[in-house]
């Protein structure tokens with residue numbers, strides 16, 4: 001099983017934790033005897049997991065070795081708009097770009113990927129995606145499994161489609177333009193149905209739906225529950241027992257699973273049912289729900305010394321954003337899609353030169369997203385602290401509590417969120433968009449500045 005390499009960076013003479021990323025081309029042998037052209041950060045495919053610590057001055061140097069433009073967006077990080085890595089922070093071929101910031105997130109699993117307007121979908125499918133593991137010294141986390149690759153396993157789930165010659169096929173069909181790109185192979189950390197040698201104990205799975213468009217519903221093949229202890233922006237106040245976890249593109253979750261009573265040598269599969277826009281669609285391109293084995297945990301290793309014997313009953317979660325009565329309310333109408341592949345927000349398609357909103361800095365507002373289309377859209381907002389207030393007026397389930405950066409808006413649903421803007425105003429636009437990357441590339445995105 002390929003593990004995502006953990007990169008702790010280097011603290012320089014000035015006390016700044018520094019990382020270096022090289023955006024490069026390479027080849028990956030997805031199939032025997034075929035070298036598939038791919039892109040990666042510091043390697044041929046995907047990238048490292050950069051370990052960040054809250055409160056630390058951090059500097060990430062990016063070298064673009066590609067012969068095309070790219071950007072590196074730190075999805076989920078609460079950092080100034082100037083270093084967010086969105087479509088305005090283009091890195092020319094051969095050029096270098098530096099993101100300097102102080103980490104301000106609670107403990108969480110975030111990620112990074114290109115945000116090059118019009119080519120985000122292709123660059124991600126070609127392999128550009130990495131992880132950001134944020135630790136917060138102020139949050140007690142020691143009771144959670146935390147030995148990388150041993151009892152703390154990061155899983156990047158992505159689907160891909162290949163040409164008959166084994167190259168990545170990103171020729172979009174009319175269906176891809178409407179529903180988003182789908183592949184017929186589900187990869188975990190770049191491998192098909194890999195096998196992980198797991199210890200007989202509680203383990204922590206960090207799950208990223210890194211697909212362009214597929215929604216994934218994950219469950220364990222032995223019917224055992226997963227204890228969801230974090231959503232994409234941090235720990236929940238208490239773990240929630242789930243039979244399955246659905247993640248839209250861009251969303252993350254962390255779950256504790258118990259292998260203590262699994263017979264040694266036994267496999268526990270992680271199964272994934274796949275869908276687009278909330279509508280099930282087979283991996284083979286057919287219709288109807290289909291479930292595939294994403295990976296297998298072969299419970300073959302002994303319990304690690306110091307492993308927890310019980311999941312924690314409560315966790316040091318990050319406080320949610322609460323809106324006060326009288327807060328400014330903004331509405332966002334998600335539209336389009338009928339017979340056309342044009343999706344809009346408030347009737348408009350993204351325009352790099354148009355700022356859609358100016359929002360006061362250091363303010364909490366209420367944003368309402370109403371989905372008037374026939375499919376679900378995962379909405380993501382850059383650079384804000386955000387919490388779900390309601391789904392169609394009803395309080396969200398416990399696993400949707402806490403801080404969020406991406407959330408599903410079902411067809412015909414209204415999702416209300418509390419949004420807390422950055423402390424310092426900035427004229428550099430931040431994005432809000434659908435995380436189905438073909439919708440984003442086609443303009444289901446808007447931008448706001450803080451004033």
Ligand code: C2O
Nearest residue numbers: 073075250380431
């Ligand atoms: Cu994960 Cu605006 O992106």
Ligand code: CU
Nearest residue numbers: 074075076382
């Ligand atoms: Cu983002």
Ligand code: CU
Nearest residue numbers: 377434436439
């Ligand atoms: Cu969408």
